[in-house]
Amino acid sequence: MTVLNFVPQIVVGDDALDYLTTIEGDEIFIVTDKFISESSMLDALLEKLQNKNVTIFSDVVPDPPIDNITQGIKVLEENNANVVIAIGGGSALDAAKGIIYFAAKTGLSRKRNDIKFIAIPTTSGTGSEVTDFSVITDSDKGIKYPMVTRDILPDVALLYTGFVMNLPKKQTADTGIDVLTHAIEAYVSNQANSISDAFAEKAIKLVFEYLPMAYLQGSDNREAREQMHLASTMAGLAFNMVSLGINHSIAHAIGGKFHLVHGRINGIMLNSVIQYNAGLLCGNEKDNKNTLKCYAEIAHFVGVNIKEPKYAVLQLNKKINELLKTLEMPVNFKEAGLESSVILENLSEIAEAAMHDRCTPTNPRIPSQNDIEEIIKTVI
Numbered sequence: 001m002t003v004l005n006f007v008p009q010i011v012v013g014d015d016a017l018d019y020l021t022t023i024e025g026d027e028i029f030i031v032t033d034k035f036i037s038e039s040s041m042l043d044a045l046l047e048k049l050q051n052k053n054v055t056i057f058s059d060v061v062p063d064p065p066i067d068n069i070t071q072g073i074k075v076l077e078e079n080n081a082n083v084v085i086a087i088g089g090g091s092a093l094d095a096a097k098g099i100i101y102f103a104a105k106t107g108l109s110r111k112r113n114d115i116k117f118i119a120i121p122t123t124s125g126t127g128s129e130v131t132d133f134s135v136i137t138d139s140d141k142g143i144k145y146p147m148v149t150r151d152i153l154p155d156v157a158l159l160y161t162g163f164v165m166n167l168p169k170k171q172t173a174d175t176g177i178d179v180l181t182h183a184i185e186a187y188v189s190n191q192a193n194s195i196s197d198a199f200a201e202k203a204i205k206l207v208f209e210y211l212p213m214a215y216l217q218g219s220d221n222r223e224a225r226e227q228m229h230l231a232s233t234m235a236g237l238a239f240n241m242v243s244l245g246i247n248h249s250i251a252h253a254i255g256g257k258f259h260l261v262h263g264r265i266n267g268i269m270l271n272s273v274i275q276y277n278a279g280l281l282c283g284n285e286k287d288n289k290n291t292l293k294c295y296a297e298i299a300h301f302v303g304v305n306i307k308e309p310k311y312a313v314l315q316l317n318k319k320i321n322e323l324l325k326t327l328e329m330p331v332n333f334k335e336a337g338l339e340s341s342v343i344l345e346n347l348s349e350i351a352e353a354a355m356h357d358r359c360t361p362t363n364p365r366i367p368s369q370n371d372i373e374e375i376i377k378t379v380i
């Protein structure tokens with residue numbers, strides 16, 4: 001039995017912020033970071049929230065640690081909010097999820113069902129506005145704890161293109177490739193279904209069509225920004241249903257160890273993981289022919305016109321390389337500033353962490369630790 005849940009309402013359009021003037025509830029709690037709180041984005045929000053009692057927690061830090069969540073809970077407790085608005089990148093949304101969850105569980109705020117949770121992403125990448133997933137960091141132990149519960153799923157995802165128009169180039173590239181990786185991993189997940197496939201397929205097509213324009217033309221191309229924002233949410237809807245795969249397992253392990261940007265690691269790993277899953281690396285394509293076929297379908301989505309699956313997948317690899325080149329992104333760790341000797345010294349530890357990652361069980365091909373090591377070695 002497959003149960004598909006769609007909770008968040010998705011609000012889109014040039015006037016999407018007007019939605020905030022329609023919300024019921026007078027006690028508003030905004031969760032964000034310093035950068036957003038000092039930008040015109042917060043002013044734009046506050047303009048729509050006149051006549052409400054607004055409290056702002058703007059101390060969210062990247063990869064929010066437990067202390068950060070505790071600070072936020074204290075402010076929420078004083079405010080007793082019935083509406084929580086998270087605005088920012090993945091960290092602000094993750095922090096808000098942690099604050100809402102733990103405050104409700106410990107009785108320090110209203111119950112979860114009595115709070116309306118609105119998520120407003122200011123990057124087009126994580127899909128966090130439609131996922132029931134969050135990561136909290138224990139800085140003392142250096143461990144990241146994933147939280148997966150429907151209690152942290154936003155009630156409303158508000159997609160306002162105006163907030164992503166001025167994303168810097170590097171962030172546009174890194175987050176855009178993260179979207180592509182989410183969509184591709186969801187499409188080949190061993191839990192994939194026709195509905196998740198529909199979202200993943202559309203997101204893949206949008207990334208190939210619009211990411212280069214969003215990167216090269218930035219604020220001059222509103223359509224590209226808008227379509228990438230939608231692609232991010234669609235990829236989020238897909239992977240929230242069927243999870244991800246070892247591309248993300250490896251990115252989590254390497255990102256945790258070396259603090260390299262998440263999307264950049266995904267881009268470096270993408271072609272090798274495709275080759276591995278399709279049986280073109282460490283194995284043969286016959287044993288992995290269903291996955292090979294899925295990747296060939298992806299190749300066809302992005303304009304490859306070759307029937308034979310193996311050669312279609314090789315063309316997909318080529319298209320991904322061209323995309324990375326257009327985005328001026330590294331294709332191996334050396335180009336990303338990480339020496340091969342450093343990776344090799346930590347290889348077994350990284351591979352072991354990747355094996356235990358929550359994304360590994362849904363990868364279409366179940367790897368051994370040695371397989372993961374071999375995949376990483378192709379891109380050092």
Ligand SMILES: [Fe+2]
Nearest residue numbers: 178182248262
């Ligand atoms: Fe990701």
